[in-house]
Amino acid sequence: MTGSVKTDNQSTGIGLLGLGVVGSAVANAVSQRHRSEDPSVSLNVVAAVVRDASRKRDVTIDPCAISTKPETVIANPEVGIVVELMGGVDPAFDYITSALNAGQHVVTANKEVMAKHGGELLATADENNVCLYYEASVAGGIPIIGPLMNDLTANKIQSVRGIINGTTNFILTKMSNEGAEFNDVLAEAQELGYAESDPTADVDGFDALYKISILARLAYHTEVPVDVIHREGIREIHAKDFRYASELGYTIKLLAVAQANADSGLLARVHPALIPLDVPMASVNGVLNAVEVEGDLVGSLWFQGPGAGPNPTASAVMGDVLRIAKGAVNDGGSSSVPESFAIASMADHECQYYIRLTASDRPGVLANVARVLGDADISINSVLQKDTDTENGRADLVIMTHPAREANMQSAARSIRELDTVLQLDSLLRVETYGARS
Numbered sequence: 001m002t003g004s005v006k007t008d009n010q011s012t013g014i015g016l017l018g019l020g021v022v023g024s025a026v027a028n029a030v031s032q033r034h035r036s037e038d039p040s041v042s043l044n045v046v047a048a049v050v051r052d053a054s055r056k057r058d059v060t061i062d063p064c065a066i067s068t069k070p071e072t073v074i075a076n077p078e079v080g081i082v083v084e085l086m087g088g089v090d091p092a093f094d095y096i097t098s099a100l101n102a103g104q105h106v107v108t109a110n111k112e113v114m115a116k117h118g119g120e121l122l123a124t125a126d127e128n129n130v131c132l133y134y135e136a137s138v139a140g141g142i143p144i145i146g147p148l149m150n151d152l153t154a155n156k157i158q159s160v161r162g163i164i165n166g167t168t169n170f171i172l173t174k175m176s177n178e179g180a181e182f183n184d185v186l187a188e189a190q191e192l193g194y195a196e197s198d199p200t201a202d203v204d205g206f207d208a209l210y211k212i213s214i215l216a217r218l219a220y221h222t223e224v225p226v227d228v229i230h231r232e233g234i235r236e237i238h239a240k241d242f243r244y245a246s247e248l249g250y251t252i253k254l255l256a257v258a259q260a261n262a263d264s265g266l267l268a269r270v271h272p273a274l275i276p277l278d279v280p281m282a283s284v285n286g287v288l289n290a291v292e293v294e295g296d297l298v299g300s301l302w303f304q305g306p307g308a309g310p311n312p313t314a315s316a317v318m319g320d321v322l323r324i325a326k327g328a329v330n331d332g333g334s335s336s337v338p339e340s341f342a343i344a345s346m347a348d349h350e351c352q353y354y355i356r357l358t359a360s361d362r363p364g365v366l367a368n369v370a371r372v373l374g375d376a377d378i379s380i381n382s383v384l385q386k387d388t389d390t391e392n393g394r395a396d397l398v399i400m401t402h403p404a405r406e407a408n409m410q411s412a413a414r415s416i417r418e419l420d421t422v423l424q425l426d427s428l429l430r431v432e433t434y435g436a437r438s
């Protein structure tokens, strides 16, 4: 096979690796296409590979086409486009590699394999002169890979910043609106099917990390390995933090950011952040995703929409499939020459910080904390004393700092924890910098 997709005069053969939530939606979309009147884009599912072929499925494809045999798809001359919708690295990486080496085009929604092995897979696609498209791997139905890969290439990208995990955004939005605690909202999200029974990938930030690694590679034409990306999840956020943040003019979101310039290098980070209430990102609620791209020519661009779900994800997958079926070819640019951005250290990142601590309600506490911060070259912007519990002699102290270096803040946090007047350092959150605000 040499990358030609038409398996007969009329139709392009599709082989599905995976027929779960997204795979079923794609299979149904392909069936609808097959019945359409336009022969130039006629598609048909030749075979679908699953783990358990006996499972009942709500799909409009011939049950005989469903099996556990990868060879029904990979290197099958009837299959011009392999659509990988299994997820994970093993065996997806091997299956995608084999399909590309067999001269088949591949479309995937798999963020993990594209984050961890995207460079290698794209090089394999180039060697075989076939396409490897992955629009659905980041932000579900939102077209963001295509714009970064095509429309924005004339720009030097200053930053890519987004809410790219719907599960955590659903949880944080509910915590903010209802004053609920993380564990209660997580349980509700699991009941509603918005969170997995093992929520680690979402709530600990891995999913967002894979996605920002993919976006950073595209924006900066350089590999951004997942292990150089700073990652923090949302388990430590409390209802109180939303209340205090709101009094200060902020909300809290899980942000994924990649930013670069010649002086500071390239920094990618995933962590909860205080967002000013008057910027658009603060109003991205529920399972919605949004990505903001800043380019030197275009200025600020805003992409918002459904970041997951069977049909929005199938929309992105089908866009890639149809592009190939209509004759898109590998332009050899997918693994373009890396730029020379050094990877910046999170320790050098500078921003304002929000600190919440439980302190003894007695004189001198604030002076002690201010001294520790001052010793680390951090100055205080504002202080709130809240929820004073006179019976137990304790109060919440909420401190906003002026911009400070991450390494200094972490060192000060260690010292604050050791102060005998501080019972607990409950929260340490970064404030995201927008324009000339901070």
Ligand code: NAP
Binding pocket: 017, 018, 019, 020, 021, 022, 023, 049, 050, 051, 052, 053, 055, 068, 084, 085, 086, 087, 088, 090, 091, 109, 110, 111, 136, 137, 140, 307, 308, 309, 310, 313
């Ligand atoms: P899913 O519902 O769990 O489906 C996975 C499918 O792959 C199932 O059909 C499963 O077979 C099959 N499979 C898994 N391991 C296999 C193996 N070793 N051999 C053969 N078949 C195997 O997952 P999904 O939600 O559709 O997600 C698929 C991909 O899309 C993932 O990469 C995910 O990150 C990405 N994605 C999903 C969404 C979303 O909203 N769900 C959004 C964007 C991107 P059985 O059916 O027999 O178990």
